[in-house]
Amino acid sequence: MVYLQNILDKICGPIALAFSYQTEDVAALHLLLQCGIPNPEVFTLDTLKLFPETLAYHDELEKFFHITIKKYTPDPAEVTGLETKLEDEWGMRASLENRHLCCQVRKVNPLGKILAGKSAWVTGLRASQSVTRTDLKVLEWDEKFGLIKINPLADWSDEVLSAYIAKHGLPLNPLYSQGFKSIGCAPCTRPVNEGEDIRAGRWWWENPEHKECGLHLRKKRL
Ligand code: SF4
Secondary structure, three states: OHHHHHHHHOOOOOEEEEOOOOHHHHHHHHHHHHOOOOOOEEEEEOOOOOOHHHHHHHHHHHHHHOOOEEEEOOOHHHHHHHHHHHOOOOHHHOOHHHHHHHHHHHHHHHHHHHHOOOOEEEOOOOHHHOHHHOOOOOEEEEOOOOEEEEOOOOOOOHHHHHHHHHHHOOOOOHHHHHOOOOOOOHHHEOOOOOOOOOOOOEOOOOOHHHOOOOOOOOOOOO
């Protein structure tokens, strides 16, 4: 917590935490709330494709932490254009181009609007989550959105994360008890089998190096 506090103390201007209902996000949020920032902005991207369990978990978290997690939805006109292009509700699986377009409209474009004017954003990313995140640092410059990006869990292992959650009694997304190991939109997330990678259930029809939605693009792509 001290290292996060030290970073936050040096940042002038508004800071926001991006919440995506993963175990990591709960830990990052708990860390942030220990830092004494008055009313930190906590937001989520409601893609309009989230699981019902995730939406219920949202309400549970607000009560648990006594905070508001602000929901941002995509631009309705952009969604209409997207749905026309995708043709049906599974159209994002038809091609990488379609999937990227869906993530662009439902996630990336709203995030760009949210982060405009912010000095820094905090995420729950960890380097060990994915081959696309191996070079992740605690403190980075986010070239895509033009602000500081703070990843306080960057070097946390699975064991460290689990111990933190248990120590503080933090509530988890109920989907974890149904076999999910990474939480995303309903059409693009499935439970994983024993021994599978934790991100194996995200966009499972794609190659591992493509498994990012555009929110967390790395300079080094494998
Ligand atoms: S994860 Fe799937 S449903 Fe969600 S924005 Fe990306 S392509 Fe669309």
